[in-house]
Amino acid sequence: MMESKGIQTRGLIVAMVLVSMAFMPAVSAMEVEMYATSEQDMIMVDDVAMLDPYMDFAKLKINPRHSSTQLKPGSSDKITVTVTNKDNKTITVEPRVVASPYEENIFEESWITVTPASKNIEPDAKQEFTIKMNIPQDADIGNYGTEIAFTDDVMPTPYATLYPKYINTMHLYVDVWTPPKIQIQTPYLGDRVEAGDEYDYEIKLKNVADKDIAIDPKISDNNRWNHYGPYGMIGPAFEDDAITITAPSTVKAGETAVVKLHLEVPDDAKGGYNGAINLNINDPSIREWDGQVEMNFEVWTQPSEPYTKMFTTRTDDPITIEVSSNDHNYGRWMGAGSQNEKSEASFDLALEGESGKVELNQVKTTYSGTVSLGASDFPPWEMDGAGIYHDAIEVYVETYEAPGDIGEWTLGILPTNTERFDYSITIGTVE
Structure with missing residues (x-):
């Protein structure tokens, strides 16, 4: 009964994909898999053939389909991928790196080595491939993604496309990072304030490096948003000029510096204020959003009636x-x-x-x-x-x-x- 239920579920999922294909120009194998996350019933590669009965492609099962890791510049790592031939003929598998255009950063092909470089896999046979990642010492900090295509089979499209959608692929994610040299010991400022009052806040920055690091804290221009109330959008309770920042220009090696904020809430302020302080830390290991301190202030009034x-x-x-x-x-x-x-x-x-x-x-x-x-x-x-x-x-x-x-x-x-x-x-x- 459980096997029958699984077949019915897969049949329903494939039917849904078939209907959606009528309105979509192209669907990748990875996107097809996303329809089948319930009950952990992954659509096999042979199900993709149902999308186009005249489509000829190598039917491979790739495990894992996705892999993610965290590496420092100058380091390396490797993973093992098992490829199973689900076809009725011998398939030549030649893994290669293909671009994944929607990632924050794109892998350089030279950073990845796949062995063996080529292998003939007979029907129902398995083959392990080793993917070795070598991150250069000068690699930028950030998230990287790419695909490893084991065959040249791609999804057909009614128009030419710059980035083909490969069927027999696995996706690789790598977070390239280094430990920050400055520790932001106050990642968030939040308070309930009253109109007409003044408040003082501190952001502590500890330099764990062996050299001084420059900073230049300013109100961020890219991290402001308004409130949505029952009658539409509500503006901020006060403007950025209500906040005064006092800070040193450097954080000395091994020491802790204090960035001071002084808030003067206007007499007529109402509502809330959301924003951020961009610390502008001269440390490439700190990404732009990691070098910001979020602020959330709520202006409130004491009640006058019991x-x-x-x-x-x-x-x-x-x-x-x-x-x-x-x-x-x-x-x-x-x-x-x-x-x-x-x-x-x-x-x-x-x-x-x-x-x-x-x-x-x-x-x-x-x-x-x-x-x-x-x-x-x-x-x-x-x-x-x-x-x-x-x-x-x-x-x-x-x-x-x-x-x-x-x-x-x-x-x-x-x-x-x-x-x-x-x-x-x-x-x-x-x-």
Whole structure:
């Protein structure tokens, strides 16, 4: 039954590909495989023949179809690819490198050696090929991709194409990298700010190299976007000129430098600001997007009217009210918030029954929280001093008691310096 289900699934997938071919000029073998990812039921090469019954091509099974690795300039690596002849005739296989035009960087053909260079494979026989990659010492940092074509068979197209779509291929990805010489210990700035206030932030850069490295931090022009609200696009809460950057021109060998940001939030600011600081680090091992520090600021306003909650008591037992702030500082958890001293959360409570206002007696105050050791993408053991700690969650609790009575009640809560709060109302003695 399971085999029958697999055949039906493959038949349905191939039928879907046939229909889509009516609207597509060309489909590669790799793209055909992508239709069959469910149930891990990969379409075999002989299924491709169903796309064109008059098409003659070598029917090979190639394993793996894709391979990815990470290499440093000047290093090498090799992988083994097994090719199985699923045809009824002997096939001559001559692997060669073909261009993959949609990659960030394209492999040079001289970087890859495939052995054996040629092999005749009989029906149902297997042959292993070794693909050796040699990355030159002067290779640029980045992602590279190419295809290894084991035969010259290509998908037919109704028009001439610069890059043929080979059928019997495997795709090769290589991430060429070197360890960065500067560690960005503050990868993200996030904060909740108020209109008319000023804030200070720090980005720490540690130079682990044996020579000085130049930097030139500036607001990035290529990393700005607007908010989308319920009524369309919303512009930023403030412009780039609200941020002032102060930084040294170099980070000395073995030392840590501090890039300082000063934010002056305009009095009429509303909404949010998203952007980035391009550190412009003169280190080829740091890619352009890795040398940026993302910024996300939310402008908010303290509420002026209290939140009200109606409740009913059926006894004259004492009333206990607990109110707690519960701020999840995700921005400061992942990176860093303002260096300024943060104002503590607090609450202004008012309780009124059918006979009028009732005096509330605060009997307990509790502080608690969750502390993150370092940013999510930076090892905490690389951090220096107190900068390793970030308040991820901060909880402040106030507990009040009041004499009870039977009837209707109204509780008013006016929060300050918190973006969310919880409350509980208990009728009766609290143990």
